[in-house]
Amino acid sequence: DAGVTQSPTHLIKTRGQQVTLRCSPISGHKSVSWYQQVLGQGPQFIFQYYEKEERGRGNFPDRFSARQFPNYSSELNVNALLLGDSALYLCASSIGTVGGQETQYFGPGTRLLVL
Amino acid sequence: GESVGLHLPTLSVQEGDNSIINCAYSNSASDYFIWYKQESGKGPQFIIDIRSNMDKRQGQRVTVLLNKTVKHLSLQIAATQPGDSAVYFCAENFMDTGRRALTFGSGTRLQVQP
Numbered sequence: 001d002a003g004v005t006q007s008p009t010h011l012i013k014t015r016g017q018q019v020t021l022r023c024s025p026i027s028g029h030k031s032v033s034w035y036q037q038v039l040g041q042g043p044q045f046i047f048q049y050y051e052k053e054e055r056g057r058g059n060f061p062d063r064f065s066a067r068q069f070p071n072y073s074s075e076l077n078v079n080a081l082l083l084g085d086s087a088l089y090l091c092a093s094s095i096g097t098v099g100g101q102e103t104q105y106f107g108p109g110t111r112l113l114v115l
Numbered sequence: 116g117e118s119v120g121l122h123l124p125t126l127s128v129q130e131g132d133n134s135i136i137n138c139a140y141s142n143s144a145s146d147y148f149i150w151y152k153q154e155s156g157k158g159p160q161f162i163i164d165i166r167s168n169m170d171k172r173q174g175q176r177v178t179v180l181l182n183k184t185v186k187h188l189s190l191q192i193a194a195t196q197p198g199d200s201a202v203y204f205c206a207e208n209f210m211d212t213g214r215r216a217l218t219f220g221s222g223t224r225l226q227v228q229p
């Protein structure tokens with residue numbers, strides 16, 4: 001079975017631009033989470049979606065938004081890019097049992113560079 | 116906010132030796148813990164997990180120990196191999212207003228010397 005897939009793998013943008021990152025979860029998984037990983041640090045939680053609804057949001061500005069589609073894939077949008085948004089953006093999927101202690105499986109990430 | 120932290124940023128071991136990577140967590144409400152391995156240019160890869168009602172769990176060549184009294188987690192890798200070289204993260208998980216986000220530490224780099 002395919003794991004979590006993300007596209008694109010790499011992206012270069014300039015300050016002020018907007019970017020959309022895409023994620024397809026593992027087949028059968030209904031929950032998708034997004035994380036930002038700055039070089040040298042652990043991933044930081046941005047969003048979690050389940051059944052197309054936002055379940056949680058981390059400490060990120062409103063420039064960050066996301067959505068989940070009926071097929072459980074997801075998009076992360078970042079507006080008005082700043083240099084500090086340069087990072088590896090990771091998508092993780094999980095089965096999606098409400099309140100469950102479940103493993104999140106990560107994709108390879110999209111590396112975003114803002115110039 | 117509360118976070119997961121690691122004691123050693125870099126651990127260097129000889130091939131064949133056992134490795135122990137330590138992690139301290141601060142949220143007493145955390146009830147699920149996961150160790151991930153991340154190789155350069157890749158996403159975190161699940162290694163092993165443990166729930167708070169357990170204090171030890173074993174996998175293939177790996178063992179996770181949980182000490183809730185002192186809020187400490189460790190990952191033991193037996194007979195470390197060059198392919199084990201990577202950054203290892205522990206992550207804690209707890210229910211927070213309906214969501215279960217992972218809180219990661221900054222990671223420990225494991226270097227295996229041949």
